[in-house]
Amino acid sequence: MKKQEQAAGIPQAAEASAGPAAPATTAPAPAAPQHPKDRLLRGDRLPHIWCPTCGIGTCVSSFVEAIEASGIAEERFAIVSGIGCTGRVAGYIKLDSFHTTHGRAIPFATGLHLANPELKVVVFSGDGDLVAIGGNHLIHAARRNIDITVICVNNFIYGMTGGQCAPTTPYGARTTTSPHGNCEYPFNVPHLVASCGAVYVARWTALHVRRMKQAMVEAVQKRGFSFVEVIAPCSTLYARKNRLGTGYDLMKFYHDNCEVRHGADTSTVDIGFQERIVVGKFVDLEKPTFLDRLNEHRERRARKD
Amino acid sequence: MSKNEAVLTGEHFMNGDVAVAEGALAAGCTFFAGYPITPATEVAERMAERMAEVGGIYIQMEDEIASMGAILGAAWGGRKSMTATSGPGFSLMMENLGLGMMTETPCVLVNVQRGGPSTGLPTLVGQQDMMQARWGSHGDYGVIALCPNSPQECFDLTIDAFNLSETYRLPVLVMSDEVVGHMTEKVVIPPAERIQLVPRRHTPLPPGEYRPFEPREDLVPDMVAAGENYRLHVTGLTHDERGYPAVTAPVQQRTVPRLLEKIRANAERIVRFEADGLEDAQVVVVCYGITSRVARLAVDLARGRGVRVGIFRLITAWPFPERAIGELSARVRGFVVPEINLGQMVHEVERCAAGRARTLHVGNAGGSVHEPETILAAIEEAAR
Numbered sequence: 001m002k003k004q005e006q007a008a009g010i011p012q013a014a015e016a017s018a019g020p021a022a023p024a025t026t027a028p029a030p031a032a033p034q035h036p037k038d039r040l041l042r043g044d045r046l047p048h049i050w051c052p053t054c055g056i057g058t059c060v061s062s063f064v065e066a067i068e069a070s071g072i073a074e075e076r077f078a079i080v081s082g083i084g085c086t087g088r089v090a091g092y093i094k095l096d097s098f099h100t101t102h103g104r105a106i107p108f109a110t111g112l113h114l115a116n117p118e119l120k121v122v123v124f125s126g127d128g129d130l131v132a133i134g135g136n137h138l139i140h141a142a143r144r145n146i147d148i149t150v151i152c153v154n155n156f157i158y159g160m161t162g163g164q165c166a167p168t169t170p171y172g173a174r175t176t177t178s179p180h181g182n183c184e185y186p187f188n189v190p191h192l193v194a195s196c197g198a199v200y201v202a203r204w205t206a207l208h209v210r211r212m213k214q215a216m217v218e219a220v221q222k223r224g225f226s227f228v229e230v231i232a233p234c235s236t237l238y239a240r241k242n243r244l245g246t247g248y249d250l251m252k253f254y255h256d257n258c259e260v261r262h263g264a265d266t267s268t269v270d271i272g273f274q275e276r277i278v279v280g281k282f283v284d285l286e287k288p289t290f291l292d293r294l295n296e297h298r299e300r301r302a303r304k305d
Numbered sequence: 306m307s308k309n310e311a312v313l314t315g316e317h318f319m320n321g322d323v324a325v326a327e328g329a330l331a332a333g334c335t336f337f338a339g340y341p342i343t344p345a346t347e348v349a350e351r352m353a354e355r356m357a358e359v360g361g362i363y364i365q366m367e368d369e370i371a372s373m374g375a376i377l378g379a380a381w382g383g384r385k386s387m388t389a390t391s392g393p394g395f396s397l398m399m400e401n402l403g404l405g406m407m408t409e410t411p412c413v414l415v416n417v418q419r420g421g422p423s424t425g426l427p428t429l430v431g432q433q434d435m436m437q438a439r440w441g442s443h444g445d446y447g448v449i450a451l452c453p454n455s456p457q458e459c460f461d462l463t464i465d466a467f468n469l470s471e472t473y474r475l476p477v478l479v480m481s482d483e484v485v486g487h488m489t490e491k492v493v494i495p496p497a498e499r500i501q502l503v504p505r506r507h508t509p510l511p512p513g514e515y516r517p518f519e520p521r522e523d524l525v526p527d528m529v530a531a532g533e534n535y536r537l538h539v540t541g542l543t544h545d546e547r548g549y550p551a552v553t554a555p556v557q558q559r560t561v562p563r564l565l566e567k568i569r570a571n572a573e574r575i576v577r578f579e580a581d582g583l584e585d586a587q588v589v590v591v592c593y594g595i596t597s598r599v600a601r602l603a604v605d606l607a608r609g610r611g612v613r614v615g616i617f618r619l620i621t622a623w624p625f626p627e628r629a630i631g632e633l634s635a636r637v638r639g640f641v642v643p644e645i646n647l648g649q650m651v652h653e654v655e656r657c658a659a660g661r662a663r664t665l666h667v668g669n670a671g672g673s674v675h676e677p678e679t680i681l682a683a684i685e686e687a688a689r
Contacts, residue, residue: 162406
């Protein structure tokens, strides 16, 4: 990067110190560097809103790679988000994208998918959005086996509003609304969706970029309700409130404390405060989707007529 | 079964809720999401049966919040979509109704009104959601709300609601009521080719040139559907013409006024009412929905007693016929406004009359229609 700028005649230091009055140098400005994923990202929306060392950006990178690796035509994808830090994902991905109301991404996505089943509808949202205010929609979409993918970035906290307690906050963890430690039990999210009928359930962390990507590929290729939970660092709020260090320290924690256990009984994968995190692919099964069943019933009815 | 299975051409004996469903199908609705609620359940039941016949989608959602969200999603998937509910469900739909207003999403929301507040009178009539229809979701936006007073109008106005939603790109409200919804009468469904339908206003521009929230001359932007490679972004945040979030005062101040102005500027084209006996009227009864049928009786009784009274039935409650009521107020002595609530649309009549004519409200807390005599008494009082 530095080499390129010097070649174009704009030393980095000069640019920084020149101040607003300095005229542009005679040399043409260097071409804006192209990110290899620019085609799938809305570069004109940068800078994004996420904090340094936030895990959401990592999830977006893996997701964009997963789209390319999925073999599914890009224009078939539609991204639906709710509200919150992760709710902003839809706005940065250069595909048909919808930023809906808090908790309601799944109903919107259900309508979008059923209106045009050719679309590959992916809900990309956070734990507060999907599991708290949107919890009812989450379990019913899983129950119906709606053919959509839900990517849930779980950072254990409400980030956008400044660090409040979530239904995923581990027992004992401090947040602005649990200043003496969370006294509630959190949801075991993979167990919740698996018990409601999800056909694909995986959990990884923001550290596991390649395995996360692979899970996303498998999820979007899966027919039926597929669910990927990604445990992601929130250094600004979760780490700070709990004196866990920086984003790096959280990643180091994942490195030291994650246990890969494919096919794990989801009832055993609950997450305690600073305790081991079981990751892996927990559920992968075949089951007719909502539309499969609807069409089956209609064909049966037509035969009777 | 007629050739076009969506349009049951012929004469039928059906209730208002079923007629709403048939109107939607005739308008090209192929997506219905709903949740059971008295007295609107028959709309969903009819749709569950009929969507199978026309190859559309019926889905019973987990609640009314989800129903409203699903029909918005379906609209962006390229379908004409509808949901139907009553008071408590209408309250739950307010959140995503706002998303529909902000994202200018064409769809239809039917409210078969019952008595409230809260659970209120599940099986009995009310007209208490008229102001909620106008102001129910937070923030400023324009509204179109239609008020059928018969099963035939349930059919006709549901088609109009779809057409208006496509023309002006917003969720349009059909404000029916329990009596109209459960009343069974003759409904004539015309041949499909005689039903005028407004298609989605699809942009003629290619991807790259199209800006999803750039209004045309009529203040309404053209639309595309997901999956057409326009890479569109749609958000409930305040957004610029590209659809990108722009949480700033300048963008708010040019975007949100247009949501009202697209209805206000086109109000003369949208407003509909039915008037009778206004020529020599000293008193005008302003009414809507089932109450208009009781009011008709009261007006006839008053005319029989020599009172010069006319009737003005709102077909669009919103936008309100401001000009017509304003003009009338300059030449009549008074307005009588019967409604099955304790004072809602009467405030609009008062506002438009601006003190030029007296306004008498004939309230009714709900559970039954008015006695014609109470309206008659108010007419006579206003004529004095």
